[in-house]
Amino acid sequence: MKQIVPDRLMLEDYMSNEATLRVYHFEIFKTSLLHWHEFYELVLVIAGTATHGLNGKSIPLRRGSLFLLTPADFHEINVTPGESLLFYNVIFSGIRLDEPLINMLFEQDQQHYYDFTEPETKRLEVEFTLMQTEENQQQIGQDRLIQGALERILIELVRAIQVLSVAQISINKPLIQPSIRKAMIYIEHHFRENITLEEVARQAQLVPNYFSTCFRKMTSITFQQYLQDLRIHFAKSLLQASRLLSVTEICYASGFNNLSHFIRVFKQKTGYSPNVFRGHL
DNA sequence: AGCGCTGGCGGATTAGGTGA
């Protein structure tokens, strides 16, 4: 199968084969290229200011900004002119997140971003420093200490954004069975890949046919529709965020394997072809 | 020539009904 993947957007080279987590301490002076990863990314800003372009939206960054990106997110960082941005950056594979942690993190559909106060930032800084120190030395229990620090940071983040979202917890939100919810989280994080009903059903520990029925009952849409909606939403965000990427590149980056099919679905969902949609922005 | 787009075709996959 012929497939054009925009390789400049793939950053999996940052992690060696055996490693499942890496800690970086960066200082950048200019805009980073629009990109995404095959792994999760946790960032704490130490100094400087910038604008974070996340999935086509802009968010200000300053000391204490902490955010978590999933494999489904794409972003770029625009450093404020005349400044630099100093930050900790932890990248890790999904293996690092066990089921309870995944449920805790992704139970609600919201962005994992929060601006912490100075005392909180100092506390978080200690955790990041611990991870970096432990990563650089071969000592007994090293991996557990790193995992502990990672989990503490993630829980701090969840608690912080929970406070923000209390008012947003929808009363009308339909009750979704945990197995289906788990499958939905899986789809949300893997929609850019070739995922099948069988694979997602396995995540929910149900047989494909029964999963298909349950999914439809609980979400009011089919698995395919849900998957397509996520892909089209991602493609729309990319069309808005970057004029440098061609429609063909966006097609493959969004999880479609065929340009004509992508254009057909895009037009069906939005009423416009991808290029016309971009022209209207 | 390359890109964006349309449409047709056929195989693969999925949805949903039924019965156990």
Add this chain to the structure above:
DNA sequence: TCACCTAATCCGCCAGCGCT
């Protein structure tokens, strides 16, 4: 909750057109 079955839909491939 699952297996079986059938109809519907999806998806990949291809040909072709217009535009730059």
